[in-house]
Amino acid sequence: MRKKLLIDIVVIILISSIFLLALSWCITKNERIKMESSYLDITISQVVENMENNSNNLEKAHNIFLNDYINRSNFISYFIEEDDNGIIDLDEWNKIIDVTEVRDIYIIDKNGTITQSSKNEAIGINFYNTSTFETFIPLIEGKEKKEYAVIYDGISVIDGMERVYVGIALKDNGILMVDADKEILHEYEQAISVKEIISAVPTRVGERIFAVSKDTGNIMGSSDMSLYDIDNRIILDYVKYVLNNPQIVSINDGKELMLSKEYNDTYVVMSVSMEQIIEYVKSSVIQYIIIIFVICFLIIGFLYVSIKKLIIDDIDNIGAKLNEFCEGKNDIVFNSAKTTEISQLIEKLYKVINALETKNERISSIVSMMGDGFGAYEYYSELNQIYISENLPELIGKSEEEIKKSIKKFFEEENSRIQKSGGVFDEKNEYETYNNKIVKVRRKLYKNAIYAFIEDITEQKERDTRLSTELKRTKEANARDTLTKLYNRKKVEEEVNKFIKSEHTHKGVIILIDLDNFKNVNDMYGHLKGDELLIKFAGILSNHFRDTDIISRIGGDEFIIFINNNVDEEVLVNKIENLLEIIKKELNENFNDVNVSGSIGIAYIDDNINTFEDAYKQADEAMYSAKNQGKDCFFISK
DSSP: HHHHHHHHHHHHHHHHHHHHHHHHHHHHHHHHHHHOOOOOOOOHHHHHHHHHHHHHHHHHHHHHHHHHHHHHHHHHHHHHHSSSSSSSOOHHHHHHHHHTTTTEEEETTTBBBEEEEEEEEGGGGGGGGGGGGGGGHHHTTTOOSSSEEEEEEEEETTOOEEEEEEEOTTOOOOOOOEEHHHHHHHHOOOOOHHHHHTTTTTTOOTTOOOOOEETOOOEEEOOOOGGGSSSSSHHHHHHHHHBSSSSEETTTEEEEEEEEEEEEEEEEEEEEEEHHHHHHHHHHHHHHHHHHEEEEEEEEHHHHHHHHHIIHHHHHHHHHEEEEEHHHHOOOOOOOOOHHHHHHHHHHHHHHHHHHTHHHHHHHHHHHTTTTTTTEEEETTTTTEEEEOOTHHHHHHHHHHHHHHHHHHHHHHHHHHHHHHSEEEEEEEEEEEEEEEEEEEEEEEEEEEEEEEEEEEEEHHHHHHHHHHHHHHHHHHHHHHHOOOOOHHHHHHHHHHHHHSOOOOOOOOEEEEETTTTTHHHHHOHHHHHHHHHHHHHHHHHHSSSSSSSEEEEETTTTEEESSSSOOHHHHHHHHHHHHHHHHOOOOOOOOTTTEEEEEEEEEOOOTOOSSHHHHHHHHHHHHHHHHHTTEEEOOOO
């Protein structure tokens, strides 16, 4: 007891300590992340403010852009001049555009007319007639001192979109002009100012700041060169994810706290490594661990000494006495307790034990009020106590000792099922006792107990059996023809309708038989002989068809056979022809001068048949077709 209590105290304190450490870890980490987020926000805001104040580098960006496209134009000019005939086809234009990464190329002669172009619809446009290209007129006429000209705010005469046009003079007069997207110029403008501002921002270990183009995802400037190796689309996705909202992201096999803000066509981004944040958190939490360890050690010592003196000894005594009670000893006495609370507990335990000792009498009193045919028992496995009503041994034909053994055995066998069902379930079952009685047992099973109520239902079972047999006999009689003992019309109609409503995958068969010249038998020999012939015909049908087929007499000399499975027509024809031979042979033994035969109509039950009446109508029409053909034959309805 002492060892377990000490272990429990240690475990509780350790769990509490772990919880406090985890809580302090989370709080410290969250606070650090908030602090770093605030720092990122302030730093990025300062960078954006610097960008807004920086407008001196526009001319420098334009010069870099212009030099880049002059170099591209010179390359194109060299390529064209090296061509044998000077005529460039569409495939060659496309190759040049792919290599130089310009939008379109135009060759203008000394008269200002576009003579060749990668865009066919531009050929024939004259610069003297188009205000957009006025800037290039001096270059065409050779009046421009420079060997190039540029239009930064041009408008395309083809699609009306904004364009940047760069033109250079050709050796044989005329000029070569290339079309550059204005967005590229914007990137050059942004690149100059952004790169310089980014490079001027001081960063700590684990930090980096960079700028990204909103449209392309290109790095406009960065304090970390490794970012240039990452796919632009991936970087752009991260940047959009953390826009104005600091988030932890995974990048370059590491986690970073990242924040971004918009500035014109650029995202300004700053991040700090989570590894640096975690290192700070670790150093703070280690200090907490040392403090908590010392406090826990002092608390454990104090609690153990106090609990041992006030509680442990009394609890050990109570536990020992309760063990004696669970082993079957009832006259137990508890020692005096040191605390008021434990003394009150002992008084209540005495009341519980005294109440349990009267269980047998109370159960017997309850069942006696319900009559001699009732009994009950209770079993508490943890207390090893079984209480049964006085009449239970006589009710089920076992001794009290045998009953208690059976109850314990049942509980042990059902214990796994009790656990699987969540620790509690109800069940009802019936069985025959050793003294030939039938009893119903209602049980409620718990993890550690069984409550059962037993009722003698012998007379009730016998009465139910008699009623069931009588009901079955009456139902069967109502479905039979009183003369032939075959099924009647109601039965065959019920079976056919049941088949039609079922989800059958095959056809059924209705066979309608009318005995030819039967009226002559009644007239010449009397109705008794007629009844004998009907009974004999019923026997022929019973022998000729299967037990599973529904054979019925629906009135007079009219009979129906219902087959509820698929029958091949050839097999069915053979069977009916055989039946006709049997009818003539066996029914005319005593009535040769009457010539009794059969007219048979056959109908298949398919998707067009919705009720028994539909099937009967088709079979009836087929039967009359057989009669019209001279009787003693059959007809299958198609």
